[in-house]
Amino acid sequence: MTATSTGAKSLPRASTPDTLRAAAIAIAPMLAQGVIARRPRMVELAGRLGTDRRSVRxxxxxxxxxxxxPLRLRVPFRSVALVLSPEHVHRVLDGSPEPFALANVEKRGALNHFQPRGVLVSHGANRADRRRFNEDVLDTGNQVHRMADRLVGKAGEEADELLRTAESRNSLVWNDFAQAWRRAIRRIVLGDAAxxxxxxxxxxxxxxxxxxWAYLRPKRGDVRERFTRRLQEYLDAAEPGSLAELVAAAPSSAETAPVEQVPQWLFASDPAGMATYRALALLAAHPDQAGRVRAELTDRDLARPQDLPLTRASVLESVRLWPTTAVVLRDSTTETEWDAGTLPAGTATLILSSFFHRDDEVLPQADRFDPQAWLDGRAEQDWSLFPFGGGPGTCPGRELVLFTASTVLGKLLRRHDFRLSAPALRPEALPAALNPFAVRFAVSAR
Incomplete structure (x- = not known):
């Protein structure tokens, strides 16, 4: 052990070879696939190479x-630590934003390209103000959004159109699903005009x-200006029945920057769509669970808002098995004490979701589909599992995302059968990665 300037012992530090292994096996493949926007070819390559499983091991x-x-890595010019235990996940997430700030340096470098005043890269009073605004519009904490009676129709209509396309082709592929999903999200967030x-x-x-690329790529002010101007036009229109209507009505200050909160809702919808599509694959590979979901849908009027706990749990399991947020980043604002030693202020703490969600030394269900865990309380009490983050930094759109996803999934499954054409999934040992771009279904009406 080495000592800090205050005389306290410092935490274990990985050797240089082990730091290089961490970079090559755990961090580089994650970055190559795209942390903010997935790169399909790299996602496919990572799946073939089994990088997620190697990272867990x-x-x-x-x-x-x-x-x-936490384990400190030998990174030049930056204090970096890997979180390795669920108890420490709990401490870091529950201790956000102080002393573990969400506005991590690397995260700011990434999101500054299009939302430099977004809540995820804010701290102090500005973060509190922007978080309050997000929670107000997104109705954080309510399983069914207060505007759900109008939002459910938008999601349902796009799901119905997707089913017509799938029936005509007897198949469903990612591109068709993604286009329908994005149409629904634009309508929900900005209105039917979008x-x-x-x-x-x-x-x-x-x-x-x-x-x-974070700081490695210059910002393109012209592209951001075109995007922001177009987005602002929809917010100014504040179409009734959309989140834009709530944006216009929500209290805001000079620092709230509503137009910079909305891109997060739009861009986070892509991984939410991936989670929904993978949930469909899971249910196709588990006919018994699909039957339970259909039983939940029986006699439900899906044209009206519905709380669908098992359908929602299936989506949560999809995110648990294949996390859409690869790494949770926090920067310590002060020196922090741990059982094994001290971390200096300004340390970047890395929590790799795919490690904790698939850690078979801790989780007996690591490689199995177990939606019941989200219904009987096991998952919610386990700090190994954080599909939407945790603590004060939990995603404010969690409930709205899950409501939208379960609505779409329910529409698809109620009267149609989906059989996986590719890839084959073994229920007893689900793969560590599932490339959504390559998932295909055969579709038939029930």
Missing amino acids: LLQEFRRRYGPG RDDRELTALLTELRYDAN
């Missing part, structure tokens, strides 16, 4: 060798690909 090895952590505004989504996607 490496961090398990580190925990056995160095102890429960339904076919694919250019808005394309501009945001350009900025997200830039954001993958």
Whole structure:
């Protein structure tokens, strides 16, 4: 052990070879796939190479060798620590934003490309103000959004159109699902006038690909200006029955920057769509669970808002098995004391979701589909599992995302059968990665 300037012992530090292994096996593949916007070819390559499974095994090895952590890495010019135990996940997430700030340096470098005043990269009074605004509009904490009677119709109509396309082709592929999903999200967030505004989504996607490079790529002010101007027009219109209507009505200050909160809702919808599509794959591979979901849908009027606990739990399991947020980042604002030593202020703490969600040394259901865990309280009490983050930094759109996803999934499954054409999923040992771009279904009416 080494000592800090105050005389306290410092936490274990990985050797240089182990730091390089962490970079090559756990961090580089995650960055290559795209943290803000997925790169389909790299997602496919990572799946073929089994990088997620190798990452889990490496961090398990580190925990056995160095102890429960956090484990400091030998990174030049930056204090970085890997979180290795569920108890420490709890401490970091529950201790946000003080002393573990959500406005991590690397995260700011990424999101500054299109939302420099977004809540995820804010701290102090500004964060509190922007968080309050997000929670107000997104109705955080309510399983069924207060505007659900109008939002459910938008999601349902796009699901119905998707089913017509799938029936005509006897198949469903990612591109068709993604287009329907994005239409629904644009209508929910901005109004029906934005339904076919694919250019808005394309501009945001350009900025997200830039954001993958964080500080390494110059900001494109012209693209951001075009995107923001277009977005502001929809917010100014405040179409009734959309979140834009609530944005216009929500209290805001000079620092709230509503137009910079909305991109998060739009861009987070892509991983939410992936989670929904993967949930469909899980249910196709587990006919017994699909039957239970259909039983939940029986006699439900899906044209009206419905709380669908098992359908929602299936989506949560999809995010647990294949996390859409690869890494949770926090920066410590002060020196912090741990059982094994001290971390200096300004340390970047890395919590790799795919490690904790698939840690078979801790989770008996690590590689199995177990939606019941989200219904009987096991998952909610387990700090190994944080599909939407946790503590004060929990995603404010969690409930709205799950409501939208379960509505769409319910519409798809109620009167149609989906059979996986590719890939084959083994229920007893689900793969560590599932490339949504390659998932295909055969579709037939029941």
